[in-house]
Amino acid sequence: MSNIGNYENLDDMELWEDLRNNDRDALNEIYRRYIDVLYAYGNRISNDHGLVEDSIQEVFITIWEKRQKIKKTTSVKFYLFKSLKRRIFRNLKSSKKFGFQYDFSESSLAAKLRTEPTTETLDEVTIKKIHQSLNQLTNRQKEIIYLRFYARLEYPEIAEVMGLTVKATYKLLARAIQRLKDNFRFTLIFL
Template sequence: MFAVQKGTLQPLSEKQIHALRAGDASVFEEVFRLHYDSLCRYAFSLLNRQAEAEDLVQQVFVTYWENREKTIISGSLKGYLFRSVHNRCLNSIKHDKVKAAYTDHSLFFETNYHLEVEENFQAEELKGKIDEVIENLPTECQRVFRMSRIDQLRHKEIAEKLSISVKTVENQIGKALKIMRTSLADYLVSIILILLGS
């Protein structure tokens, strides 16, 4: 397992490994920031769908975090994460879960503002930032995104209501997610930890 230290890869100490299993969010953040991009690139190489690839990688991290105490890893944590992403990608392809992945609320772009999370400054700041980013999306992009994420309409239903193609709907949602990923990049770890109740 590795952690980021002064711009180089350094092995995690036994103390850090123990702290990670015990629920140390700072060590989890180090591992997340180190491997997230490479895992997303790997998932994208298998799925060829950027939004789904990033959602899938986030789910892998969440699953690991929730089960960290009882998870037995043979080899490195990096290897475990890549195997988990690989298996999830194959499962997604096998069962044709592309549409489900778009309609399912991703942990990064959760727009259901009735989440029962602790009312604190961090959560309120994050909610306000998401609202702000959505409000500043291009008009058509914002309309499609709201219909998909908030109204929970399927791509075909959105296309019919707006008299556009399903491909256009997918492109607009992809555009919205790309803008949000860029705008909320600094909040990514916080989003996951908040939704996990950390």
């Protein structure tokens, strides 16, 4: 066990290994690091905030309960995203509340774009146009855009989360980007 007391300085793999060795503080640090992105991702899948919160809690409870049986992972973030998506779908199915919510809200999009060095100077009109373009994508296209550019998952990780092959992941993302470009051009013409 690393258990040096300062978990913020440990990388994800060290925390994961400590967690597997019964260190509850390592689980708490993983939770602290990923709760915000997991909640944001969960709310893209379902607009039932309570269900998303419960699903996140269930993921972490399951990880703790099965900590000695869980395998090493190359990406804690990927493991959590995949587990959360599976849990939300299971909970939606049992509650019969299927309702996909891949909606890039204008305010969250604006906040995200202003934190990126290359896009921090975008004006409100451009952000609104990007928002409108994103919301014209299909749910699958929105999901892949979210996973690649917001969650920053790698292609094999996205493929597994979405139940696709890596090749299909590349194709879906390319189509989504092309449709986004086309939508953005169309929006510029008519606004």
